[in-house]
Amino acid sequence: MNRPANGSGPSAGDGGPKVYVKVPASTANLGPGFDALGMALNLYAWIEMGVAERTEIRLYGSQMAGVPTDKSNLVYQVAQQVFEKAGVSHPELDIAMYSDIPLTRGLGSSASAIVGALVAANALIGGKLSAYELFQMASALEKHPDNVGASLFGGLTVAFWDGERAEHIRVEPDDRLEVLVAIPRFQLSTEKARHVLPGEVPMKDAVFNIGHASLLVAAFCTGRYDMIRHAMKDALHQPYRAPLVPGMSDILDRAEHHGALGVALSGAGPTLLALADARSGSKDELERFLLDTLAGHGIEADTMWLKPCTDGATVVTHFDPNATLLENVKSEASV
Numbered sequence: 001m002n003r004p005a006n007g008s009g010p011s012a013g014d015g016g017p018k019v020y021v022k023v024p025a026s027t028a029n030l031g032p033g034f035d036a037l038g039m040a041l042n043l044y045a046w047i048e049m050g051v052a053e054r055t056e057i058r059l060y061g062s063q064m065a066g067v068p069t070d071k072s073n074l075v076y077q078v079a080q081q082v083f084e085k086a087g088v089s090h091p092e093l094d095i096a097m098y099s100d101i102p103l104t105r106g107l108g109s110s111a112s113a114i115v116g117a118l119v120a121a122n123a124l125i126g127g128k129l130s131a132y133e134l135f136q137m138a139s140a141l142e143k144h145p146d147n148v149g150a151s152l153f154g155g156l157t158v159a160f161w162d163g164e165r166a167e168h169i170r171v172e173p174d175d176r177l178e179v180l181v182a183i184p185r186f187q188l189s190t191e192k193a194r195h196v197l198p199g200e201v202p203m204k205d206a207v208f209n210i211g212h213a214s215l216l217v218a219a220f221c222t223g224r225y226d227m228i229r230h231a232m233k234d235a236l237h238q239p240y241r242a243p244l245v246p247g248m249s250d251i252l253d254r255a256e257h258h259g260a261l262g263v264a265l266s267g268a269g270p271t272l273l274a275l276a277d278a279r280s281g282s283k284d285e286l287e288r289f290l291l292d293t294l295a296g297h298g299i300e301a302d303t304m305w306l307k308p309c310t311d312g313a314t315v316v317t318h319f320d321p322n323a324t325l326l327e328n329v330k331s332e333a334s335v
């Protein structure tokens, strides 16, 4: 994580300046690393936060439809937890948000909101909390550290959350990696996709996943991309979630024959994710295969080619405080 502003920021409640945070989307699990592996992606949400006399929340962009603009908003709520933990007064907040991350599709929008809120609120109070403390809070809030670890620290994160503490190691993603996501045009909440999972699993499935997840991490660490197709198999969640995403099983079974290094359900779905080698000559074929397979099961989807994002949530210092958040984001995109 790029560190929030240190020491010199205003105390919450004293009417200080606005802070801006840019936070990446994430893909969780990567197949076998259920609740443990996550990768940040170069698709972003931005949060502007300042102290106000009366709380106001403004949302920009079509991806924010349905997000509440009162004090039940996740970003507002998480920010208040930062002030509580840091022992400062709880101010009213002026919050603006813009996001390119689709909601409830398995690309970590809730994690990006939680992490963005933590980093923004912490920056607003001069960075009183450490990145480690923010990670503990984020994991306790999201309940699985895979998405929040990736959004907070960037890159590929290997993490656990045992209900009391979270620990992680960040692995630098290789520049060769490209990430194709096929985003079905329907929503699937993480809550719903966790409800279909069994409370207990057979020992052989647990052993299967330990071997595959371990091999996958080793493959990323050593650049053994020939191993990814073997390693990205899962027995703990994808088989149970497949009925929720028509076409998913076909894609998991066959994508490697169309140029994928490996394929998985992204997070809790419904997005499907294929890893590819940037030098591969079959990127178009892979994209067509995903879209056609989903269409063959009656599912319309949109595709995006993304890259792993090396930076986690970042405090943006060059935005113009006299412009709207949308104007700032647009002017950054045009640079």
Ligand SMILES: Nc1ncnc2c1ncn2[C@@H]1O[C@H](COP(=O)(O)OP(=O)(O)O)[C@@H](O)[C@H]1O
Residues within 6 Å of the ligand: 045, 067, 068, 073, 074, 075, 097, 099, 102, 103, 104, 105, 106, 107, 108, 109, 110, 111, 113, 188, 189, 190, 191, 267, 268
């Ligand atoms: N910027 C945001 N502000 C407030 N709430 C958000 C924001 N982004 C996401 N959320 C909440 O997170 C929910 C989606 O979370 P979830 O079901 O876990 O799916 P995802 O895979 O997108 O994280 C949304 O329905 C919304 O309630």
Ligand SMILES: N[C@@H](CCOP(=O)(O)O)C(=O)O
Residues within 6 Å of the ligand: 026, 027, 028, 029, 034, 035, 036, 105, 106, 107, 108, 109, 110, 144, 146, 147, 190, 193, 194, 237, 266, 267, 268, 269
């Ligand atoms: N490990 C979690 C990840 C959920 O990710 P999301 O992006 O769908 O919120 C799970 O698989 O339930």
